[in-house]
Amino acid sequence: MSSTAEPKVYGWCPGALRPMMSGDGLVVRVRAPLGKLSAAQARGVARLSEEFGNGLLDISARANLQMRGIREDAHEDLIDGLRGLGLIDPDAGAEARRNVLLTPFWQEGDDTHAIATALSAALTAATDLALPGKFGFAVDCSSEPVLQDTAADIRIERSGSALILRADGADTGKPVTSESAVSEALALARWFLEQGGAPDGRGRMHRFIARRGPPLAHTEPAAKAGFTAKPGPVPAGALAALEFGQMPAATLAQLAEHGEIRLTPWRALLVEGTENLPSLPGLILDEADPRLQVVACTGAPGCLQALSATRDLARELAPHVPAGARLHISGCAKGCACPGTTPLTLTATGKNEFSLIRNGTAADEPLKTRLSAGALRAAPELLKEGN
Ligand code: SF4
Incomplete structure (x- = not known):
């Protein structure tokens, strides 16, 4: 692949029933x-x-x-195994629609739990709802929202003592109750489609709201909450971060000896009902670990579009990232691991060759180009130049 090749945009995410081919085999995503x-x-x-x-x-x-790395000829057997574990939707359409993210701090029977359960069932049943491939819902009804920095198109969240339904990108929402939230959320999804939010089957709510604003009834201000996940004890158990969001399967099996597992959108797992977790391959348990300051996508050879490997370099540069900053290393301009801006980004432009971008995304204008991985390793202060 040449360094000028545009990354391919698929416009959909892999599922279990609709996997995606990558450089190391099929990617099968379990919801x-x-x-x-x-x-x-x-x-x-x-x-x-x-x-x-x-x-x-x-x-x-x-x-x-x-x-990762699922053999094509094993996909059917894998799905049978996952179905036996209760992890497979009735069909690929239902799997794509049931894109519901909930705060991992929910408690059995609380608003988040009740609404997410009902919303998942309603989306599974809504066979006529043709939402774009990446369209998703966030249910975030604990005392303070924790998912506002996580991608979602329709949000049900706490604002003071009330619940609101909010279109992503809007500062205001519509008051709802735990009983009305699901039907209102589906009505908002239909409004998005009817108003032309996804003309060719693609489109995201925040872009649509930026063009035409939220519906008239959405007047209740949203709570503004900043949340940063750190490894360690949390109300429902303990958070363990994963290096680059990845772990060996054996680590998951061993963690399951300590409690049931909740998946979080912060490259971390929440293990229920425990405060102390063992040190296992892939886990980051110390909140001062410098690897928490770096984000790196799969890179080469695991991703077919990658122009370079990313993670070894990220590991080596992590201790040199200035305090409070964040470094994103991306195998191409697509920036999968971090679609937003970061203080420092290295985007691969060829094998072991990177552009440095400051306060931008992987696709933004670089400050420096043609930095070799070797030069960065030898002189990590290159990251700070031009500050
Ligand atoms: S950003 Fe990384 S994972 Fe995404 S397509 Fe590019 S190389 Fe692959």
Whole structure:
């Protein structure tokens, strides 16, 4: 691939029933109901990953579990195994529609749990709802919203003591109750389609809202909350971050010995009912670990579009990232690992060759070009130049 090749935009995300081919085999994304795996499900997924894939599991930015390196001829057997674990939707359409992310801090029977359960069922049943491939819902009804920085098109969240329904990109929403939230959310999704939000089957709510604003009834101001996930104890258990959002399948199986697992959108797992977690391959348990300051996509050879490897360099540069900053290393300009801006981004432009972008995305105008991985390793202060 030449360094000038445009990254391919698929416009849809892989699922389990509709996997995507990557450089290391099929990527099969499991959308665990309510973002939770029982101990038996976690052990089962780990076993299937080792039997049919390369034994590596990713957690996606929407809290889905991604099985990597699945052999094409093993996909059917894998699906049978996942179906036996209760992790497969009735069909690929239902799997794509049931794109519901919920705060991992939910409690059994609270608003988040009740609404996410009902919304998942309603979306599964809504066979006429032709939403764009990446269109998703966030249910974030704990005392403070924690998902506002996570991609979603329709949000149900807490604002003071009330619940509001909010179109992504709008500062205001419509007051709802736990009983009305689901039907109102589906009505907002239909409004988006009817108003031309996805003319050719593609489109995201925030772009549409930027053009035409929210519906008239959306007048209630949203709460503004900043949340940063850190490894360590949290109300429902303990958070363990994953290096680059990836872990060996054996780590998931071992974590399941300590509690049931909740998937989070922060490249971290929440293990229920425990405060202390063992040190296992792929886990980051110390909030001061410099690897928490770097983000790197799969890169080469795992991604077919990658122009270079990314993660070894990220590991080596992590201790040199200035305090409070963040470094994103991207195998191409698509920037999958971090679609937003970061203080520092290295975008591959060829094998072991990168452009440096400051306060931008992987596709933005670079400050420096043709930086070799070797030069960056030898002189990591290059990252700070031009500050
Ligand atoms: S950003 Fe990384 S993972 Fe995404 S397409 Fe480019 S190389 Fe692949």
